[in-house]
Amino acid sequence: MSAHGVATFSTTGSLGVYRDDNEQSHYPMYYSFSYSGFHSNGIESRVDMIMNNDFSINEWHVMPSQAQVIVPLTQGYVSAPYRQTRIEAGRSLFAEGFDLALLDGAKVPFYWSEKGGGTLYGGWARTLDLYEDASSPISGLSLFQDVYGYFLKAGLSAHREGFDQKYIDSLVFKQWDVWLSPAAMYKLETDVVTGFNQSLTELTLTPMDSFSVTLQHSLRNPRRVAENEDVFLYKILATSPVEVVQGAFNLEITEALDWQVILSNMRYKSGALYSNGDEQETNLQWRINSRQSLSPVFRHLKSYGGELWDSGLNYQVMMTDRTRLKLDLAAAYFNKINGIHAWAYQARNGIEFLLGPNFSTMTWVEVERNHLYAFDARVYANVTYFQ
Amino acid sequence: MLMLHIFNNTVIAILFSTVSFAAPNYSPKHPVQFVKPWPKIFDHSKHSEKFKSMNISCSECHTFSVKSAASDPLSPGVPKGFLKPDRKICHDCHLGKVNLPRSNECTLCHTNTHDIMPDSHNLNWKKRHGTFAQMDRDSCRECHSEKTCSQCHSQRDISKPQVHRPNFRISHSIEARANPQKCVTCHTTINTCVQCHTKGVK
Numbered sequence A: 001m002s003a004h005g006v007a008t009f010s011t012t013g014s015l016g017v018y019r020d021d022n023e024q025s026h027y028p029m030y031y032s033f034s035y036s037g038f039h040s041n042g043i044e045s046r047v048d049m050i051m052n053n054d055f056s057i058n059e060w061h062v063m064p065s066q067a068q069v070i071v072p073l074t075q076g077y078v079s080a081p082y083r084q085t086r087i088e089a090g091r092s093l094f095a096e097g098f099d100l101a102l103l104d105g106a107k108v109p110f111y112w113s114e115k116g117g118g119t120l121y122g123g124w125a126r127t128l129d130l131y132e133d134a135s136s137p138i139s140g141l142s143l144f145q146d147v148y149g150y151f152l153k154a155g156l157s158a159h160r161e162g163f164d165q166k167y168i169d170s171l172v173f174k175q176w177d178v179w180l181s182p183a184a185m186y187k188l189e190t191d192v193v194t195g196f197n198q199s200l201t202e203l204t205l206t207p208m209d210s211f212s213v214t215l216q217h218s219l220r221n222p223r224r225v226a227e228n229e230d231v232f233l234y235k236i237l238a239t240s241p242v243e244v245v246q247g248a249f250n251l252e253i254t255e256a257l258d259w260q261v262i263l264s265n266m267r268y269k270s271g272a273l274y275s276n277g278d279e280q281e282t283n284l285q286w287r288i289n290s291r292q293s294l295s296p297v298f299r300h301l302k303s304y305g306g307e308l309w310d311s312g313l314n315y316q317v318m319m320t321d322r323t324r325l326k327l328d329l330a331a332a333y334f335n336k337i338n339g340i341h342a343w344a345y346q347a348r349n350g351i352e353f354l355l356g357p358n359f360s361t362m363t364w365v366e367v368e369r370n371h372l373y374a375f376d377a378r379v380y381a382n383v384t385y386f387q
Numbered sequence B: 001m002l003m004l005h006i007f008n009n010t011v012i013a014i015l016f017s018t019v020s021f022a023a024p025n026y027s028p029k030h031p032v033q034f035v036k037p038w039p040k041i042f043d044h045s046k047h048s049e050k051f052k053s054m055n056i057s058c059s060e061c062h063t064f065s066v067k068s069a070a071s072d073p074l075s076p077g078v079p080k081g082f083l084k085p086d087r088k089i090c091h092d093c094h095l096g097k098v099n100l101p102r103s104n105e106c107t108l109c110h111t112n113t114h115d116i117m118p119d120s121h122n123l124n125w126k127k128r129h130g131t132f133a134q135m136d137r138d139s140c141r142e143c144h145s146e147k148t149c150s151q152c153h154s155q156r157d158i159s160k161p162q163v164h165r166p167n168f169r170i171s172h173s174i175e176a177r178a179n180p181q182k183c184v185t186c187h188t189t190i191n192t193c194v195q196c197h198t199k200g201v202k
Helices: A233-237 B002-015 B043-053 B085-094 B125-135 B147-154 B169-179 B190-199
Strands: A005-019 A028-040 A045-052 A059-072 A086-097 A100-114 A115-127 A135-147 A150-159 A165-175 A181-190 A197-206 A211-220 A240-255 A256-272 A273-286 A292-303 A306-318 A323-336 A341-354 A359-368 A376-386
Touching: A005 A135, A045 B147, A059 B147, A086 A135, A086 B147, A100 A135, A115 A376, A165 A273, A165 A359, A197 B125, A240 A359, A273 B169, A306 A341, A306 B169, A323 B169, A341 B043
Parallel strands: none
Antiparallel strands: A005 A028, A005 A376, A028 A045, A045 A059, A059 A086, A086 A100, A100 A115, A115 A135, A135 A150, A150 A165, A165 A181, A181 A197, A197 A211, A211 A240, A240 A256, A256 A273, A273 A292, A292 A306, A306 A323, A323 A341, A341 A359, A359 A376
């Protein structure tokens, strides 16, 4: 499509009020600005700025969550137009290997065919944590190729000052068009110096169109993103990698009703002892009609921090073409390791109005009751302008 | 542990077995339904000014690529109503490139976003999507823009956190000790805890 270009933006401001358990009032404020432009030569640009503040304690956080220019070098392929060789420069979300961070730098996804290519990247990896302003150098290269239906990927990444931490990532993924329609994935990260670091194995089976089941085993060894971050949160809670075994199935009871069950077991060391976590969840997703949906959920969670029995209900409805209502109800009973055991209730209700073609507004109310608050209410309102 | 080793080895054996077929291409399982009948779904009046500013001509969308089924010269030509562009041409602009006053822009045209999602998205997808995004992020671009990721992972509104379930302020101590790795996906340092646990519970 040839074009000079088009630019759109939206801006949202919201203000809320609530009281903490010391009866002090808080006035959190949120502002975001989002710009998106694409031009006749195919160049795209995007900026997302966010600002958070709590007026009562004057705590500001301003951050561009995204700011990038994308320059396409090729058109992509007929059956895979998204596989464009391009240069992406600026700040964007980065996800490679087992890493997830904000990248301040450049990425060059490139393709030699619709079934093969790679990504070259370099810059500074920044944590997603809003409270931290820390980053460390990162660079790397990953390559992938589809070989007889096997998706093969390998990559080398170098982290930290002097790039003295290096990891090799490898991945194999394959989906078969046979009985049970199995899909299998194996993903591995190896430290160049110390050897094995993290892995993930997954098997998904689809015995029939309406029923699928997945089994996953992972051994994760989280690491901080930046050298100069404060104390790494994971090390407060665990002293070893965490092993997770998870199984889930989804059954499409009718075209409008899905039933899902998820079972998880987690195991890691905390100090000298092994700690186990167990979680069981079941939920229904009922699409009542094109305007309404209802989702009940029941969950049980146990760890050395305590035990939780949780139930919830989510309801969404387009009341008119211009009005949308969202309702979340939850009731939970918990029994914590510090001896506190009680019921906790929370209701979150939001109503969104479309005020003409350029404005929307949302009012959001949360009420909760638990061992800290006999009755706590929080109110937020936001207005968004689109152009 | 023995069962886990057997499971891992079984998966690896399956991966490298000689039995392999091409993976099926994704297509919606159920018929795709639109909010209006297809001939009426596109509003020229809402788009004409934008198209003019972008120097987009009629033939950009109406490519006259539909051929008449009849071959003889006296047969009627293709009716005007058939000179329609490929449906995916809407996605050229409406996949995250244009800011619209609705949180899910797919609902602009589609009645049921569940029916246009791949089956994988119905199976514990909130926990599994990261692995697939790290595997092949560009394949997500068939339907999603960068904003899909950033609205949860980096565009954080501390006044109204929506990523966590209700009652998370109460239950997070139990959850963090069940799987500490889950927390550090977004919260990497102890400052996250200090914000509340030294200044009064919020």
